[in-house]
Amino acid sequence: MSLVVKNNSEVKLSDKTIARIELLKSRFPEGKKKSALLTILHEVQDENNDWLSVEAMDKVAEVLGILPIEVYEVVSFYSMYNQKPVGKYVFEFCRTSCCVTRGAEDLMDYTCKKLGVGMGEVTSDGLFQVKGVECLGACGYAPMLQLGDFYKEFLTPEKMDALVEDCRAGKIQKLSAV
Amino acid sequence: MGKKILLEHVNVPGIETYEVYRKTGGYASVEKALKMTPTEIVEEVKKSGLRGRGGAGFPTGMKWSFIGKNNPTHHLVCNADESEPGTFKDRYLMEKLPHLLIEGMITSSIALEAHLSYIYIRGEYMWVYRILERAINEAYANGWLGKNIKGSGFDLDLHVTCGAGAYICGEETALIESLEGKRGNPRIKPPFPAVVGLYGNPTVVNNVETIMDVPWIIMNGGEEFAKIGIGKSTGTKLISASGNIKKPGVYEIELNVPVEEFVMSDEYCGGMQTDRPLKACVPGGSSVPILPAELLFKTAKGEQRLMTYESMSDGGFATGSMIGSGGFIVYDDRQCIVRNTWNFSRFYHHESCGQCSPCREGTGWLEKVTWRLEHGFGREEDIDLLWDIQRKIEGNTICPLGDAAAWPVAAAIRHFRHEFEYHVRFPEKVKDRKHFEYEPWEKVKYLMVKQEAMAV
Numbered sequence: 034m035s036l037v038v039k040n041n042s043e044v045k046l047s048d049k050t051i052a053r054i055e056l057l058k059s060r061f062p063e064g065k066k067k068s069a070l071l072t073i074l075h076e077v078q079d080e081n082n083d084w085l086s087v088e089a090m091d092k093v094a095e096v097l098g099i100l101p102i103e104v105y106e107v108v109s110f111y112s113m114y115n116q117k118p119v120g121k122y123v124f125e126f127c128r129t130s131c132c133v134t135r136g137a138e139d140l141m142d143y144t145c146k147k148l149g150v151g152m153g154e155v156t157s158d159g160l161f162q163v164k165g166v167e168c169l170g171a172c173g174y175a176p177m178l179q180l181g182d183f184y185k186e187f188l189t190p191e192k193m194d195a196l197v198e199d200c201r202a203g204k205i206q207k208l209s210a211v
Numbered sequence: 212m213g214k215k216i217l218l219e220h221v222n223v224p225g226i227e228t229y230e231v232y233r234k235t236g237g238y239a240s241v242e243k244a245l246k247m248t249p250t251e252i253v254e255e256v257k258k259s260g261l262r263g264r265g266g267a268g269f270p271t272g273m274k275w276s277f278i279g280k281n282n283p284t285h286h287l288v289c290n291a292d293e294s295e296p297g298t299f300k301d302r303y304l305m306e307k308l309p310h311l312l313i314e315g316m317i318t319s320s321i322a323l324e325a326h327l328s329y330i331y332i333r334g335e336y337m338w339v340y341r342i343l344e345r346a347i348n349e350a351y352a353n354g355w356l357g358k359n360i361k362g363s364g365f366d367l368d369l370h371v372t373c374g375a376g377a378y379i380c381g382e383e384t385a386l387i388e389s390l391e392g393k394r395g396n397p398r399i400k401p402p403f404p405a406v407v408g409l410y411g412n413p414t415v416v417n418n419v420e421t422i423m424d425v426p427w428i429i430m431n432g433g434e435e436f437a438k439i440g441i442g443k444s445t446g447t448k449l450i451s452a453s454g455n456i457k458k459p460g461v462y463e464i465e466l467n468v469p470v471e472e473f474v475m476s477d478e479y480c481g482g483m484q485t486d487r488p489l490k491a492c493v494p495g496g497s498s499v500p501i502l503p504a505e506l507l508f509k510t511a512k513g514e515q516r517l518m519t520y521e522s523m524s525d526g527g528f529a530t531g532s533m534i535g536s537g538g539f540i541v542y543d544d545r546q547c548i549v550r551n552t553w554n555f556s557r558f559y560h561h562e563s564c565g566q567c568s569p570c571r572e573g574t575g576w577l578e579k580v581t582w583r584l585e586h587g588f589g590r591e592e593d594i595d596l597l598w599d600i601q602r603k604i605e606g607n608t609i610c611p612l613g614d615a616a617a618w619p620v621a622a623a624i625r626h627f628r629h630e631f632e633y634h635v636r637f638p639e640k641v642k643d644r645k646h647f648e649y650e651p652w653e654k655v656k657y658l659m660v661k662q663e664a665m666a667v
């Protein structure tokens with residue numbers, strides 16, 4: 034079987050991530066290491082500007098000893114994996130019913146207008162993107178959005194203003210592995 | 212104040228850490244279970260009458276007794292995928308009480324003779340995943356997990372693993388596929404997971420809350436649990452309350468509280484958000500039928516409706532609903548039922564895995580037709596079309612997501628047909644998404660009456 038070999042040089046995989054991948058693999062029985070795939074993809078995506086290039090997916094396939102197609106079919110199924118570059122800060126607003134009853138649609142409009150973008154678009158400086166996603170399990174704390182690894186809840190226009198400022202000031206942290 | 216089984220210690224400072232949790236009596240059920248036989252534990256759970264808290268309400272003890280005996284390798288998988296719109300109780304439980312989940316996983320694994328168990332959590336709950344990872348490490352460090360737990364000879368490995376944004380992975384066979392590192396396509400049943408599950412081995416999948424109830428049952432006995440609640444609705448249940456109420460949040464109720472008390476009393480929802488009239492309620496997560504206000508506090512027979520499995524479904528789908536996952540969504544008179552139905556249809560279309568045509572095509576069709584009705588482009592025959600589509604999905608799919616997409620549409624038409632008709636006949640009035648905020652249905656329904664009178 035021949036597979037197209039691609040240049041992996043641009044895929045970032047730090048020693049820490051490699052150690053982490055080994056740990057994740059160790060949680061599954063021999064011959065079932067593919068079970069770690071979803072979690073590994075999260076970690077690799079985090080390290081590579083929040084998206085998964087074909088090269089990154091191929092690298093994951095190699096690390097897990099599975100075929101690239103097995104990675105592609107998973108990446109294309111789940112909504113949290115990005116197959117294209119995304120804004121540095123993606124505001125993923127919940128647009129489902131419970132959040133809508135408490136003003137999610139108004140808040141999305143407010144944010145888009147403030148940033149001068151439509152839904153899904155990235156601001157010209159590449160910093161922000163506004164998306165509508167489905168219920169995030171925070172229905173009682175609506176309206177809300179997901180930003181990276183965290184939720185921002187009970188939002189108001191004022192809180193959105195402050196959040197945008199915090200992003201611009203580089204105050205948004207990433208969650209690190211245990 | 213009702214009895215608290217799960218949330219009794221939730222406000223103890225530091226309860227999420229091993230030390231504090233252990234000091235409040237944590238892990239005692241493991242010590243006790245290690246001295247019991249698996250059958251004894253299963254019997255206790257059967258006696259408790261505990262029913263699955265993930266939505267379907269299947270008796271847990273019975274499910275456990277189905278576990279395949281001819282294959283000795285068993286698994287317990289905790290369903291922490293929680294993606295049903297309106298439901299956010301499992302997240303609350305895991306954030307606050309991670310060790311209670313681990314304790315429940317250990318006692319339940321002992322009952323099932325499982326030596327390798329997993330918690331599958333939705334990928335969006337990444338910080339909760341870390342909380343669980345840390346708590347599991349603490350449990351290993353203190354000898355509650357691993358080889359020969361507390362010198363009993365029982366081995367158990369427990370790990371947490373995550374999804375990546377797919378509602379369908381909450382369906383147990385899709386969850387198993389996903390846990391195997393694949394797309395979340397549900398499997399055809401039978402065989403049921405209890406016979407062929409994770410890695411082909413007998414597997415039990417249980418909701419977070421179900422598993423967290425087990426330690427209390429072990430410690431206090433199944434009969435004590437069964438004394439709480441009414442009839443076949445035993446114990447307590449967490450309700451995630453959201454929508455237009457004063458105090459959205461997670462509440463633990465005994466399964467006997469009147470719905471009216473739950474909505475109106477200060478102990479729970481605290482009444483309506485801005486004192487506007489209550490219009491409708493989805494009492495058990497987005498998949499269950501919506502109830503109009505007049506059928507929420509009282510059943511069609513005029514009896515008081517209670518927060519129990521039986522009372523909530525009194526009247527069947529014609530005039531009742533389901534307690535489901537306990538995702539209790541309240542709508543006031545500013546909310547548009549057509550818009551909400553479109554919102555739900557869009558959700559199911561987005562989340563359909565696409566394996567079977569009635570669901571893949573049908574959910575898309577439902578979304579399109581509800582969209583055009585809501586946006587003022589609807590036709591009179593669209594309402595019957597919707598009815599027809601949902602009927603053709605229901606019961607004709609591999610997994611219940613198809614039904615879950617059909618039921619909300621059917622119930623909305625059943626109880627709010629006049630609002631759909633209003634959208635067709637007064638398209639100009641519904642172009643603005645806030646139409647019912649400006650003019651609630653109660654104010655504009657005379658237009659329909661007038662039009663009908665003129666037609667005669």
Ligand SMILES: Cc1cc2nc3c(=O)[nH]c(=O)nc-3n(C[C@H](O)[C@H](O)[C@H](O)COP(=O)(O)O)c2cc1C
Nearest residue numbers: 263264265290292293294381382383417418421611
């Ligand atoms: C489309 C779909 C989504 C589901 N989502 C969840 C979920 O997020 N959490 C859950 O516990 N059960 C969910 N279920 C129910 C599970 O299939 C399964 O019945 C449940 O996990 C069993 O646990 P229990 O008996 O403890 O309730 C879902 C079912 C379907 C059909």
Ligand code: SF4
Nearest residue numbers: 564566567570608610
């Ligand atoms: S009913 Fe829908 S979600 Fe379920 S298997 Fe069929 S297509 Fe997939």
Ligand code: FES
Nearest residue numbers: 127132169171172
């Ligand atoms: S509906 Fe928005 S988080 Fe559930």
